[in-house]
Amino acid sequence: MAPTHVLRCCQRGLAWIPVIFIALVVCWSYYAYVVELCLCKFIYLAVFHVSFIMFVWSYWKTIFTRPSTPSKEFCLPKSEKEQYEKEQRPETQQEILKRVATSLPLYTRTGAGAIRYCDRCQVIKPDRCHHCSACDMCVLKMDHHCPWVNNCVGFSNYKFFILFLTYSLVYCLFIAASVLQYFIKFWTSDLPESHAKFHVLFLFFVAAMFCISILSLFTYHLWLVGKNRSTIEAFRAPVFRNGPDKNGFSLGFSKNIAQVFGDQKLYWLLPVFTSVTQSGPGAGVGDRGVAGGVAGNQLHRQPR
Ligand SMILES: [Zn+2]
Ligand SMILES: [Zn+2]
Secondary structure, eight states: OOHHHHHHHHHHHHTTHHHHHHHHHHHHHHIIIIIIIOOOOHHHHHHHHHHHHHHHHHHHHHHHSOOOOOOGGGBOOHHHHHHHHHOOOHHHHHHHHHHHHTTSOOOEEOTTSOOOEETTTTEEOOTTOEEETTTTEEETTOOEEETTTTEEESTTTHHHHHHHHHHHHHHHHHHHHHHHHHHHHHHTTOSOSSTHHHHHHHHHHHHHHHHHHHHHHHHHHHHHHHHTOOHHHHHSOOEETTEEOTTTTOOOHHHHHHHHHOSOGGGTTSSSOOOOOSOSTTTTOSSSSSTTTHHHHTTOSSOO
């Protein structure tokens, strides 16, 4: 094996460490709450298990849902690709891209007003698509690369990510609230001496710590959903044909929510894919519904 290949394999393996860490903490919290603390009240155990299952389910889906990539319509046709590769001058390369882009639903440009092209993936970037260097691919409606799920958060799993934050918050809040009375007893030393004491102490600390750290991320992402903005777009406004516009993709509050969670409220809290894929100017491109650019273009308020 070539050294670079070995290095790449090591990097891939190491990238799972944060995920394994979270999984171990979750397993321990289950053991500590159900086995050690053993509240033995049906209502406690019922709520605990519902939040635990929803949390694990949405976490799993966030980790293992592959990011969506641009559809083949966004690749250059063979002849144009050869021309593009032979060409040295950026202006002529742009001419080729512009020619291909006329048949594509593209509204955003680079800061300099050029067609956005990924040299690495050799694809015209659909609106809201960005190249992730960690995943080494172009990801539709990329939000950010999350080390805690070792995956890109984007069009295909953004709903799962929001639900993962929601249920981890519910899970931690519930644990912290129901362990609080035992935690107080710990300090007033009313709790009988046993190794359960150690678990009670740590359950409360860990749950409270996770609560605090998740809460800010959770509220920030809810705000982003309401604005139909990705984290990348919040840092740098997308550039349209007539300049940057940070609200360029906003369709109004309720439609923005529906873009991520779908039209049927029944499915909003379930980690099943319901994000809008088929409406607006970009619909019907490609063969997967999601299509190359749909994730971006359909979200656009009006073509400009
Ligand atoms: Zn790329
Ligand atoms: Zn990534």
